Amino acid sequence: MKSLELENVCKKFGEAVAVTDMSMHILTGELVSLLGPSGCGKTTTLRMVAGFVEPSSGSIRINGRDVTKLAPYERNTALVFQSYALFPHMTVAQNVGFGLEMRKVGKAEREEKSIEALKRVRLDHLSDRYPRQLSGGQQQRAALARGLVLNPDIFLLDEPLSNLDAKLRGEVRSEIRGLQQSLELTTLMVTHDQEEALTMSDKLVLMEAGSVRQSGTAQDLYEQPADAFVADFVGRSNVIKGRIEDGKFRTTDGTFMPTLPGAVADAQYYTLRPEKISLSREGDGVEGTLLERLYLGAQTEYTVRVGETSISVVTATPGPDDMRAGLRVGDAVRLAWDVASVRLLNN
Amino acid sequence: MAKLVLPAGLLVLLLLGGPMLLMLRYSFNEYDPLYIMQQAFTFENYAKAVVDPYYQKILMTTITVALTCTVLTTLLAYGPAYWLARMESRWKSKLTILTMFPLLVGGVVRSAGYLALLSTTGLINATLLGLGIISEPLTLLYTPGAVIFATVGIVLPYMILTLASVIESIPRQVEDAAANLGARPATAFFRVLVPLSLPGVLAGASLVFILCMNAYATPLLLGGPQFQMMAPAVYEQFAKASNWPFGAALAFILLMVTVILTTVGSSVIAKRYKAG
Numbered sequence: 253m254k255s256l257e258l259e260n261v262c263k264k265f266g267e268a269v270a271v272t273d274m275s276m277h278i279l280t281g282e283l284v285s286l287l288g289p290s291g292c293g294k295t296t297t298l299r300m301v302a303g304f305v306e307p308s309s310g311s312i313r314i315n316g317r318d319v320t321k322l323a324p325y326e327r328n329t330a331l332v333f334q335s336y337a338l339f340p341h342m343t344v345a346q347n348v349g350f351g352l353e354m355r356k357v358g359k360a361e362r363e364e365k366s367i368e369a370l371k372r373v374r375l376d377h378l379s380d381r382y383p384r385q386l387s388g389g390q391q392q393r394a395a396l397a398r399g400l401v402l403n404p405d406i407f408l409l410d411e412p413l414s415n416l417d418a419k420l421r422g423e424v425r426s427e428i429r430g431l432q433q434s435l436e437l438t439t440l441m442v443t444h445d446q447e448e449a450l451t452m453s454d455k456l457v458l459m460e461a462g463s464v465r466q467s468g469t470a471q472d473l474y475e476q477p478a479d480a481f482v483a484d485f486v487g488r489s490n491v492i493k494g495r496i497e498d499g500k501f502r503t504t505d506g507t508f509m510p511t512l513p514g515a516v517a518d519a520q521y522y523t524l525r526p527e528k529i530s531l532s533r534e535g536d537g538v539e540g541t542l543l544e545r546l547y548l549g550a551q552t553e554y555t556v557r558v559g560e561t562s563i564s565v566v567t568a569t570p571g572p573d574d575m576r577a578g579l580r581v582g583d584a585v586r587l588a589w590d591v592a593s594v595r596l597l598n599n
Numbered sequence: 600m601a602k603l604v605l606p607a608g609l610l611v612l613l614l615l616g617g618p619m620l621l622m623l624r625y626s627f628n629e630y631d632p633l634y635i636m637q638q639a640f641t642f643e644n645y646a647k648a649v650v651d652p653y654y655q656k657i658l659m660t661t662i663t664v665a666l667t668c669t670v671l672t673t674l675l676a677y678g679p680a681y682w683l684a685r686m687e688s689r690w691k692s693k694l695t696i697l698t699m700f701p702l703l704v705g706g707v708v709r710s711a712g713y714l715a716l717l718s719t720t721g722l723i724n725a726t727l728l729g730l731g732i733i734s735e736p737l738t739l740l741y742t743p744g745a746v747i748f749a750t751v752g753i754v755l756p757y758m759i760l761t762l763a764s765v766i767e768s769i770p771r772q773v774e775d776a777a778a779n780l781g782a783r784p785a786t787a788f789f790r791v792l793v794p795l796s797l798p799g800v801l802a803g804a805s806l807v808f809i810l811c812m813n814a815y816a817t818p819l820l821l822g823g824p825q826f827q828m829m830a831p832a833v834y835e836q837f838a839k840a841s842n843w844p845f846g847a848a849l850a851f852i853l854l855m856v857t858v859i860l861t862t863v864g865s866s867v868i869a870k871r872y873k874a875g
């Protein structure tokens with residue numbers, strides 16, 4: 253059984269707090285994503301697990317053993333760097349064999365295992381190349397092979413897709429997830445891209461400014477966001493500030509929004525997913541003015557001004573016969589949504 | 600573009616190549632006590648320098664001192680260069696400038712500084728005597744050790760700056776990757792940092808070796824009358840013995856030996872450490 257536990261881990265750089273009171277638990281074969289905006293402490297957390305940064309307080313356990321004070325080379329973690337960090341003076345095979353060599357594995361076994369790992373990432377035919385002779389995607393696969401050949405206790409991925417072009421990203425995403433699942437790699441992945449996190453992870457840990465805002469499955473975070481930050485960061489939300497008056501939510505500019513009876517009295521944010529809203533030219537619903545229309549191919553994103561508030565709406569791109577197809581900026585529109593899909597949050 | 604480069608290129612060629620060609624020509628001339636030299640084409644000057652045990656010894660001393668200084672300088676410079684290259688604080692640029700500072704003062708002046716440091720009444724002896732650690736002043740000056748000590752001190756900044764700029768170009772993540780894969784610091788150093796910084800080591804070592812082979816002021820001021828190196832010997836032939844052809848031959852032997860040792864040394868080291 254493999255596991256990673258962080259218990260109340262804090263890290264300060266001088267006065268600046270990078271990570272505070274971080275706790276989490278990863279079990280065998282799980283992929284957990286650390287998600288959050290740039291600078292929120294994800295890489296620092298990852299580097300603490302790998303042993304490059306010593307926590308200011310708290311403890312880290314790998315497979316139940318306290319590793320908080322151990323040097324990186326005394327832990328069996330495999331970190332795939334954002335920049336891949338392949339050794340430029342070694343061939344792909346030598347790169348992959350390096351960790352085995354450090355573990356005093358004999359030459360024959362080393363070569364056999366390296367080729368096996370390279371086959372897993374479909375790179376065995378390039379084993380004699382130098383990193384500079386590989387494309388970005390191939391370099392990344394070499395870096396993956398270099399880690400997984402060691403059968404690490406914890407696999408650590410730092411922004412694995414950020415250096416790839418958009419087309420490759422989807423491919424690599426499923427490739428990494430496939431490898432992780434078939435080898436049951438216990439994995440901690442860092443990303444600032446919510447789509448990456450939602451599609452690849454068993455669990456997510458959403459961070460902001462050094463602390464955990466919410467953790468759970470993608471569904472938990474999407475459907476039951478703990479606060480407005482989570483609601484907006486995971487899957488985007490319209491977050492409208494206001495308060496409850498006479499059992500109804502009233503925005504700061506005075507518009508009353510459809511509210512289910514029995515709303516919590518201290519609610520401050522009215523959150524609503526763009527894709528839960530329907531937009532029409534006329535009919536029932538809240539009145540607004542079309543501010544912007546973004547054609548995204550299969551989907552179209554509209555920004556509608558209601559009172560002083562801008563509301564995003566995402567719908568399937570209307571067909572040519574649809575009344576909405578000819579909408580222009582400045583046109584009056586109606587917005588409607590199921591009140592049940594609204595989440596009122598108090599922070 | 601070519602039009603702009605050509606005149607400058609010709610000027611540089613003239614400035615660099617002119618004196619060299621002239622010297623080369625002189626080295627084949629015959630010495631004449633009256634007119635300094637006579638037009639000739641003879642290998643006599645070279646033969647004399649190569650066969651004479653006196654000059655053989657001078658050349659050997661020069662090579663030994665230069666090699667020792669190069670090795671010592673490389674070993675001494677690596678640590679500070681690494682530290683400087685990896686430094687993140689705002690002191691980095693200031694420290695880099697500080698490292699360059701000694702280069703603003705010429706080698707002669709700095710050799711004189713070492714004179715004041717090492718003489719029997721110098722700073723080191725005065726301190727040791729004052730502290731009662733020794734009762735008689737130590738003979739530090741006019742020893743090969745003094746020359747090596749001062750030469751290393753003088754060439755150290757070149758080495759530190761050359762190494763630091765190369766180490767800076769090696770991503771830190773590559774070192775981290777080695778540690779993550781299980782390499783202890785010493786292993787990571789020899790398997791990753793050394794091969795990757797090799798171009799810097801070779802560039803720095805070549806530069807330092809050339810400077811040491813041609814050291815003039817330091818052996819003259821700190822080596823004492825018994826201690827002889829090539830550059831002062833060349834000067835002696837030109838200025839004191841007025842034997843230009845022989846001086847030119849000595850200069851060319853120094854040049855050739857330096858060039859051969861630098862290229863052979865670099866390629867041997869490069870071959871040895873390049874492979875992963």
Ligand SMILES: Nc1ncnc2c1ncn2[C@@H]1O[C@H](COP(=O)(O)OP(=O)(O)O)[C@@H](O)[C@H]1O
Binds near residue numbers: 268
């Ligand atoms: N070595 C360091 N020294 C000082 N501050 C640092 C260091 N590393 C990270 N930080 C700071 O800690 C915070 C978190 O950084 P990081 O973990 O890299 O964020 P993320 O990976 O989420 O973008 C940032 O404000 C960053 O400036």
Ligand SMILES: [Mg+2]
Binds near residue numbers: 294295
């Ligand atoms: Mg980061």
